Amino acid sequence: MLVGTSTSMYSLKLKSFGRIARCFSTTSSSPLRICVVGSGPAGFYTAEKLLKAHESVEVDIIDRLPTPFGLVRSGVAPDHPETKVVINQFSRVAQNERCSFFGNVSLGSSVTLLELRNMYNAVVLAYGAESDRSLGIPKEELAGIYAAREFVWWYNGHPDCRNLAPDLKSSDTAVILGQGNVALDVARILLRPIEELARTDIASHALAALEESSIRKVYLVGRRGPVQAACTAKELREILGIKDLGVYIKPADLVTTPADEIEMKNSRIRRRVHELLSKAVTPGCTPVASQRELHFVFFRKPDMFLESDDKSGHVGGIRLEKTALKDVGDDELVKQVAVGTGVYEDISCGLALKSIGYKSVAVDGLPFDTNKGIVPNDRGRVLADASHGHLQHDIGLYVCGWLKRGPTGIIGTNLHCAEETISCISEDLNRGALASASTKPGREGLRQVLDSRNTRVVPFDGWGKIDCEERRRGSLKNKPREKLATWEELLEVACR
Ligand code: NAP
Numbered sequence: 001m002l003v004g005t006s007t008s009m010y011s012l013k014l015k016s017f018g019r020i021a022r023c024f025s026t027t028s029s030s031p032l033r034i035c036v037v038g039s040g041p042a043g044f045y046t047a048e049k050l051l052k053a054h055e056s057v058e059v060d061i062i063d064r065l066p067t068p069f070g071l072v073r074s075g076v077a078p079d080h081p082e083t084k085v086v087i088n089q090f091s092r093v094a095q096n097e098r099c100s101f102f103g104n105v106s107l108g109s110s111v112t113l114l115e116l117r118n119m120y121n122a123v124v125l126a127y128g129a130e131s132d133r134s135l136g137i138p139k140e141e142l143a144g145i146y147a148a149r150e151f152v153w154w155y156n157g158h159p160d161c162r163n164l165a166p167d168l169k170s171s172d173t174a175v176i177l178g179q180g181n182v183a184l185d186v187a188r189i190l191l192r193p194i195e196e197l198a199r200t201d202i203a204s205h206a207l208a209a210l211e212e213s214s215i216r217k218v219y220l221v222g223r224r225g226p227v228q229a230a231c232t233a234k235e236l237r238e239i240l241g242i243k244d245l246g247v248y249i250k251p252a253d254l255v256t257t258p259a260d261e262i263e264m265k266n267s268r269i270r271r272r273v274h275e276l277l278s279k280a281v282t283p284g285c286t287p288v289a290s291q292r293e294l295h296f297v298f299f300r301k302p303d304m305f306l307e308s309d310d311k312s313g314h315v316g317g318i319r320l321e322k323t324a325l326k327d328v329g330d331d332e333l334v335k336q337v338a339v340g341t342g343v344y345e346d347i348s349c350g351l352a353l354k355s356i357g358y359k360s361v362a363v364d365g366l367p368f369d370t371n372k373g374i375v376p377n378d379r380g381r382v383l384a385d386a387s388h389g390h391l392q393h394d395i396g397l398y399v400c401g402w403l404k405r406g407p408t409g410i411i412g413t414n415l416h417c418a419e420e421t422i423s424c425i426s427e428d429l430n431r432g433a434l435a436s437a438s439t440k441p442g443r444e445g446l447r448q449v450l451d452s453r454n455t456r457v458v459p460f461d462g463w464g465k466i467d468c469e470e471r472r473r474g475s476l477k478n479k480p481r482e483k484l485a486t487w488e489e490l491l492e493v494a495c496r
Contacts, residue, residue, distance in 0.1 A: 031058045031098075032429065033442030035120040037107050038127035039063040040070020041411045042401025044090040045418035046124050051096050053422060059099045060120075060443050064106040065159070066458040066490045067466060068094065070128055072411065074158045077185045078200035079192065081480065086411060094460045100443055102450070103458030104491065110455045111446065113365040119445040121434045122396050122425055125366070125375065125382075129358035129402040133373070135177070139305035140354075144315035148182050148355035155189055155210075157203035157483030159490060168213035170311070171350020175318055177302055178355035179222035180230035186353055187218050188239050191292050196243075201474065201481045217293045219347055223301035223323055223338040226253060226277045227260040233272035239294065240280050246293045247280045253298040254278050259327050262334045297347075299323045301338055306346060317348040358407035367394070374406050375399045380421030381428075395433050398425060462494035469493045 034050055036043045039061050047059045067073055069087055076083045094101045107113060107127065116123045132147035134140060144167060153161035174190055176183045189197070194211050202210075222229055226249070229236075240247055254277060256264070264271040277296065287293055300320035308316030322343040329335035360375070362368035367384060369376050376383040377399050384394040400421045401414050409417075428434050441448075450457055466484060473482035484490045 030438040031056045031442070032122075032434070033057075033120045033440050034059050034122045034124065034425075035116050035442075035446070036061045036124045036126055037063075037116070038070060038125065038401070038403075039068040039090075039101065039103075040126065040128050040401065041072060041086070041090075041414040042126035042128065042404075042417060043070065043124075044068075044093055045415050046126055046400050046421060047099055048089075048093045049418050049422050050425075051093065051098055053426065057098065058442055060102060060446060061094070061099065062102040062105040062107065062111070062446075064104070064110075064127075066103045066462065066487075066494050068101055068103065068460070068463055074153055074156045076156075076411075077152075077189065078156065078202035079188065079197065081200070083411065091460075101458075101460040101463065102446065103460075103463060103494070104456055105450060108363045110453060111449055113363055115449060116446075117396060119441050119449075121440050121442075122398060122428075124398045124400055124421060124425075125403055126400040127360075127403060129360040129373065129407045131359040131361050132354065133357040133359050135302050135354060135356065137302055137304050139307060139315075142305050142307060142315040143313050144308075144350060145305060145352040145354065148176070148178070148186050148353045149358055151186050151353055152182065155202055155206035157206075157485035159485055159487045162203075162205065162485045166209070166351060167314075168209055168215050168351065170214075171348075172214050173217045173219070173347070173349040174215045174351040174353065175219045175221060175347055175349040176353045176355055177221050177318075178230070178357070179220055179296075180355060180357070181232060181235045182358075183220055183353075183355035184231050184235045184239050186355060187220055187294065188242065190215050190218050191239070191242055191245055191294060193243055198477075199479065201479060201483060203483050203485050204477075205485065215351065216291075217295065219295045219297050219349070221297045221300050221302070221318075221320065221347075223299070224325060224336065225260065225298050226296070227256060227263050227270050227274050228325075228336065229273050229277070229296075229298075231273065232269055233276060236273055236276050240276060242292075242294075244291055246287055246291045247282070248287070248293060248295045249277055249281050250298070251281055253296075254281065257325070259325070259334050259336055263336070266334070299325075299338070300345070301340060303340075303344060305352065308350070315349065315352050317346050318352060319344055319346050358402065360403045360407075372406060375403055377404055378424075380404060380417075380424045395428060396435065456491055456495060458491070458494040465496055466490060466493050 036046050050057050050059050132149050150161050154164040176187055301323050303319045303321045305315050306317040308314045321340045323338035324341055325336040326339050327336050359373040367376050378391050380398050382394040382397040385392045398421050400418050470481040474480050
């Protein structure tokens with residue numbers, strides 16, 4: 001998942017920069033002013049590549065949080081520090097003299113999309129996916145049921161989830177719905193020995209709650225089979241390797257069909273995942289009372305949540321419907337979907353985490369495809385009207401990252417995504433479709449608007465103060481950092 005460290009990745013990057021640099025051949029006396037909304041991987045790769053491609057471009061990055069780096073800070077699990085090394089690369093981008101970071105600036109409330117478009121030659125929206133898909137099943141609103149995103153934000157010290165306070169004490173069982181890498185992340189955090197988590201940058205409120213947790217059984221529920229589990233081999237190997245963990249899988253679930261065999265032949269990842277799960281089964285193994293347990297449950301789809309008998313309004317379990325796989329692919333491709341069989345079973349639990357995918361949120365003035373949860377776009381150019389089969393580009397407005405493609409892919413995927421979007425910007429620039437640079441106030445205009453609204457902007461050196469303070473507090477506890485996890489504290493330290 002580390003980006004830009006291997007030789008092949010580095011040479012790939014050089015090649016791409018060459019390609020983009022050639023596209024940006026226009027010379028202009030006034031700088032091209034571009035605003036990037038969102039400072040996660042998609043935003044920073046976009047900024048980095050824009051700065052390298054054109055020597056007179058100015059890039060301003062705004063983010064609604066006082067802290068930069070989006071998913072790298074709030075999404076990547078605390079026990080994956082190697083994945084966060086990319087922050088060093090992003091920091092160098094933010095420190096470029098032609099780049100400015102505006103933290104604590106929210107699109108929609110601090111500044112509108114229309115205002116940004118009036119102030120900049122181009123606006124690139126890269127604000128990710130800050131909401132969640134819902135299951136749409138009865139009793140989804142019960143207490144004790146969370147989106148995995150909320151739980152991840154909670155243990156990663158995101159200020160919006162500081163007060164989530166999931167109850168980890170009243171029950172010994174958690175159910176996680178979905179079997180992607182996010183599901184594996186949250187399962188690992190629930191099951192990893194606390195002394196291992198204590199050495200990470202996990203938020204202190206989460207560490208304290210996990211220290212007292214009575215959860216010792218985690219069910220990872222997939223609506224399809226082990227061949228279709230959405231996780232990748234590296235992440236699966238990691239969870240299976242947790243110290244003193246009992247892993248349970250029904251051997252019958254591992255039996256493959258001819259369609260499964262074709263899927264595995266077509267995908268090395270699917271084959272590796274199936275192999276790892278098969279090796280993890282210990283025949284005749286019975287749970288040991290002192291041991292933590294991870295149960296892989298396949299071929300079960302959520303039907304309804306069940307209310308606890310003891311605690312009114314709180315989840316007490318989930319009803320699952322047994323499924324069978326049906327091939328809906330064509331001659332070329334096997335695609336198996338889960339269909340219900342009308343057979344049900346219940347699992348009791350005190351905590352339920354829905355890990356079925358993130359969802360982007362629309363803002364005023366932006367076309368949005370609510371079904372797909374993305375902004376309709378053509379290789380990154382926002383489509384003003386995609387009806388009647390013709391593509392009409394909204395010139396000057398672009399998207400990148402999860403808002404463009406949907407919530408899939410690793411951090412490095414955003415590098416190629418940014419390249420594609422930037423090549424569209426350069427094409428539009430070179431054919432004279434973007435407004436003249438001299439007519440756009442850019443950074444100065446943005447400052448004036450934010451000043452007039454008394455917005456407490458956090459510049460990149462404000463983040464530097466937060467970073468220093470977090471590292472200082474972390475060093476006292478033998479942790480890489482102790483995250484500041486409330487809005488008040490973050491703003492107070494940033495504005496010292
Ligand atoms: P994901 O990989 O798309 O997994 C979603 C899971 O939810 C799948 O198992 C899916 O099953 C299931 N699901 C979806 N709708 C459902 C429904 N209505 N009922 C029951 N199950 C449902 O998404 P994710 O785990 O949120 O991860 C997002 C992206 O971030 C992925 O590309 C992931 O690889 C990446 N990521 C990577 C890392 C890492 O590299 N360490 C860590 C975290 C995330 P079906 O397959 O049947 O649809």
